[in-house]
Amino acid sequence: MPSRQQRLTLSLLALRIAVFVVMITWTLDKFLNPGHSQGVFERFYGIPSLDTATMYVIGALQLIVVLAFVAGFLKRFSYGIVLLMHGVSTVSSYQQYLAPYDGANILFFAAWPMLAACLALYLLRDDDRLASMDTYLSH
Numbered sequence: 001m002p003s004r005q006q007r008l009t010l011s012l013l014a015l016r017i018a019v020f021v022v023m024i025t026w027t028l029d030k031f032l033n034p035g036h037s038q039g040v041f042e043r044f045y046g047i048p049s050l051d052t053a054t055m056y057v058i059g060a061l062q063l064i065v066v067l068a069f070v071a072g073f074l075k076r077f078s079y080g081i082v083l084l085m086h087g088v089s090t091v092s093s094y095q096q097y098l099a100p101y102d103g104a105n106i107l108f109f110a111a112w113p114m115l116a117a118c119l120a121l122y123l124l125r126d127d128d129r130l131a132s133m134d135t136y137l138s139h
Contacts, residue, residue: 010130012130016072018117031059
């Protein structure tokens with residue numbers, strides 16, 4: 001039976017990979033379907049008229065953060081930015097939470113457990129040592 005610390009580090013790695021899968025999907029959307037991302041920024045963040053080049057810049061910056069996050073690199077920064085990005089995304093969807101049974105709005109509720117995972121990873125970042133660049137570089 002693995003020790004408590006081994007179970008914790010394995011659980012944190014699993015959370016990091018799962019959050020990464022969601023974040024990389026949204027990041028790639030900015031490159032593969034910038035029109036969709038432009039619509040998301042307009043509808044949920046109130047930022048209209050972003051051009052494709054701007055979406056690519058936002059996507060590139062997000063890609064850097066998301067790759068640092070999955071690598072466990074600069075955890076205070078990368079985990080914090082991922083938490084902030086997902087937190088803003090979750091809160092900006094408040095209208096969907098007010099009408100959960102309209103259309104596909106019920107799917108927006110999946111953002112809350114992921115937000116909790118992002119928070120747990122940020123708070124427990126010093127214990128998230130498995131497959132972590134910060135751990136590797138500190139030795």
